Amino acid sequence: MKILIIRAGALGDTLMLMPSIKAMRDEHEVIIAGRSPGIEYLDPWVEKCIDLERGEWHKLYSTHARFDTLLTTPDQVTGFLNDTDNIIRDNLSHLFPGAKIDIFPPFPEPDSETHVAIYMAKAIKSTGIRIDPHAAFYEAYKKPVIRAKTGKGKRIVLHPGSGSIKKNYPPELWLDLLRCIREKIMTTPYEINVLIGPAEEGIIKAFDNNADIYISQDREHLLSILDNTCLYIGHDSGVTHLAAMMGINTIALFRKSRVKNWGPVGPNVKIIEEKDGTKSAQNKTFALVLEIIRQMGDICT
Template sequence: MRRLLIRPGAIGDCIAALPAMEHLATDHTEAWVPSVVVPLIGFAERVRGLATTGIELVGVGDLEIPAKVRAELQGFDSIVSWYGANRPEFREAIASLGIACEFHQALPGADYRGHAVDFFARQVGTAIGQQPRIALEPWPARDSVVMHPFSGSGKKNWPQARYRELAARLDCAVEWTAGPEDEWPDAKRFDNLKELAGWIAGARLFIGNDSGIAHLAAATGIPTLVLFGPSSPQVWRPQGRQVTTLAASSLDQLSVDTVLAAVNRLLRSP
């Protein structure tokens, strides 16, 4: 069976959905995901960046599905999409192809109180309590702590001055990582998330905000400390073997002393 999985979303959303997507994989699976996530998909026979597929042209007003996109979609026996689930015109256009199709909400609702990984798992009928997995090519082990002081929203960021103070008070080397648009002069940057994951996995500990990179770090299995502000760790706590969270209604309330104590506990752990 040729199956197409269509998964939009931010990095953390897509990582949280990995166990659900893996459960759906067949011997001939193609995945359409955001281009930045493409390197993380190891279970599909073929992976494409969403922006290259033309899927955004499906179900737009009275327009017909473009012939090239229609032909590609009709090459599948089954389509499972987290894209367009809230758009009746998209669902109708896909259904008109005569292919078995399922649509799932791309994110948990505001009143959901479980974990996002379990939310996606239940959608497709697989076991809850799973941890996202990423196939790694780890770098050599380093006696360092990696910090990522950014996220997709300024409200989710612990103040940068406190990250600097924390780094100055640690007794080990600190390495920084940042995205292409983030301003941090001494940060290490990667164009490929799988390469970033391998580099992170070589460190002793990862520290960061509630971000896609924190989900990436947790999925590598490295000890991970995540600082939460307005978002819910109950829903969005990164899943991994060694994840610790600190939460405050406002991240300004989270002191360097509190974070440093948590870091030292993690560094002392076997």
């Protein structure tokens, strides 16, 4: 059966579909419609990726939209979208006559204890697809679901940004962390890199002359960096979720978002959730980094 899944979110939001995709791809032809850059990372595991910001897909949000071309022909459409007025549902029914249409809110309820990946897997199961949500989720915890050849390089990557300033700790924490790591690996072959996304270039000045800086421009560039990374440290961000799903040893710093809903999924993830202050988070991060560096002989060889 050909299934179209619509997920109009950022990188981290989109990656939360990976456990479900891995669980259903052997029995179904899966097409993903979403936003760049998130959908590009799912491309190797789905039949097709569609950018909602190209072609006629923007019409989904318009009342009584009419489409000139039928862009794909799914048997079933599952959307994770805000559609309180049923505008999107009506347009999808017109665009794909005969297809089963199911629309779900993009995220669990605000007070929900359910992880976003499990929430979406349960929604997909409710449409009639044979999938075990919890089994799919915990399988992604046991082994990498994306590009599993990673974790054997000599690179330590720090990613001090995210899609929301509220999630971020100040540059001072990251500069102290840089100094701490540099002292501990001074006589080792490991290198420290700071990864900056295109939307985060404003913080580059804080790291000038303190580390090698990489500005991630596209999917292949980012994957090439992470492919040679043995330790990744970042906020709750799309890149952190990507590193975790690639099996990289990942330390995720959570400040404002909820770990129960958004904890990174992967076999080598450690999470520091600290809402009380930067100093406490800094101390916990330093201790965890030092513990991992002591294990580098096993992690990075």
